[in-house]
Amino acid sequence: MTTFQPPVIDWAALTPVLVIVGAGVLGVLVAAFAPAARRRSIQVVVALLAPLAALGAVAWRWSEVVGGGESTFVAGQLAEDGFGLAAQMILLVIALVGFAVLASRLPGGEDAFTPQGASAPGSAYEEAARKAGLEQTEVYPLALFSLAGMLVFTMANDLLVLFVALEVLSLPLYVLTALARRRRVLSQEAALKYFLLGAFSSAIFLFGVALLFGYSASLTYADIGTAATASVGMDGMAVVGLLMVLTGLLFKVGAVPFHAWVPDVYQGAPTPVTGFMAAATKTAAFAAIARLLYVAAPGFAWDVEPALWVVAIASMLVGTVLAIVQTDIKRTLAYSSVAHAGFALVAIVSLPEGGPDALLFYLLAYSFATVGAFAVVTLVRERDDAGNVTGEATHLSQWAGLGRRSPVLAAAMALFLLSFAGIPLTAGFLGKFTAFVAAADGGAWPLVAVAVLASIAAAFFYVRVIVLMFFTRPEESDEPQRQRAQAVAPGALTRVALVVCAAGTLVLGVWPTPVLDLLAQAARFVV
């Protein structure tokens, strides 16, 4: 019998994750011990300081690691390399702006979350909780735990670690989805759908893990990659297993045909959660896909590539076409994010030849625009007869003429939409440009052609919203008279988040060289 050898754990490499997990645990203790009146402010401070501290930790690791210090640890199950650190940096920036929007309140003092998640929608309990001014401060630790899972996702070098991280990032998101203050039933329906489909995709993922284990007798990427080059036979099993694992990951990014949950969940979830989830989950899952394909699967590139082509083309076309016919702004943005999953896949397809820096830049550009656009949606509200601010005005016809009533907010929204559309001088343009160039260098010309055509078609509905905001009089819309949307004044945190997102979108569009250089340095996987 062999004696037990404790695994070598590189604690320094884990600092960013440990900071976030620690902050999440601290948040639970704050929810347990802090007096109700101060709970929220303490939670917000913890939730905003933690990503900042973790960013510092990532910067420190960056200086230690990039340029030769890459390593794997815990028996090769986790990897610390430039790619993982760059993805973590993007995730933490998203978390900072995303949590700022999450923590914002309307001028009347209500936040985006139900006062008491346990009470039935429309019940007397709920009304009593609302009158008592209760707040569900557990959202902050939940968001932090989800973020911790995403951080591990980017460095997972082992299928089992990847699975645990997948669940750690998903489970809090299911709960957060169910906690919208308004349209409670829609929100709970969205959470249930997300949970059931997510559980289903996790099961497929696990089945794929089992097949890959049967193939290579190991769960670490490096061993699977070695088995692939050693040609142990049973290639069919490995390819099926790999495709099933990819199915689980592509579900998380919402690529067609695994996108069915996206519009319902994005619409039903509290809008700040939607913004964070759309940007961060996608970034983490694409980072995981890239590492999986690059480290474990280069031996199967020929087998997997056609499937990725099909998924990328289907995502771009279905996302674009269905976004055009939506009448709800949140659903429009949801289908647009499906299309963007396709565009990011174009960057993935080029992976072995084109660097992963194009993918990372694309995700950063997309994330700024996404968090910003959903932050604007949280501010565009209906009013009741007494003039009190009520729910979000998400029907597109309600946005008519918004540019006349609140020009600054509408201009910010227009900027984010132009970035989605990929208009020059925005981050989205350079993101698409670098991704498409990388794919073309890799020889994926037909894919790039489809992507360019889809981008042009997609520009139509982004521009339509801009025209609606700036050049349509409210009375001109032929929809049945809905209430006009009024923008409320953003709170300080939302204001900061909007400024950061807008500045990021502009700066990355006009002067991207520093960030591109930084990412090019990082574009290395440790095997």
Add this chain to the structure above:
Amino acid sequence: MNPYVPILIMMGVAAVMAIAGLATSAIIGPKTYNRAKLEAYECGIMPTPHALGKGRFNIKYYLVAMTFIVFDIEVVFLYPWAVAFSDLAVFGLVAMLGFIALITVPYIYEWRRGALDWD
């Protein structure tokens, strides 16, 4: 011998045990029919078709279930640790203490927020 043969034999024995138990009681067991037999199995309490109050189950049931899971998971990991205690040595001790400390946090949360008071 093929190493899978014992597994096959075990599957066969398991199938025989299950089927034989059902068959024996169907053949030689006394047959009485009453209302209680047709009801859902509820450990001896009266089954209720719906939860009280418009089909929503009381939140306390979920709290009990989740508290159970906290301790259940804890025990699931404590047993293998106890078996391999001397092999794992200090590493195992530190890892388990960390695990127990972390799993105590939700329990503290439950206690402080009044989830352990039944009424």
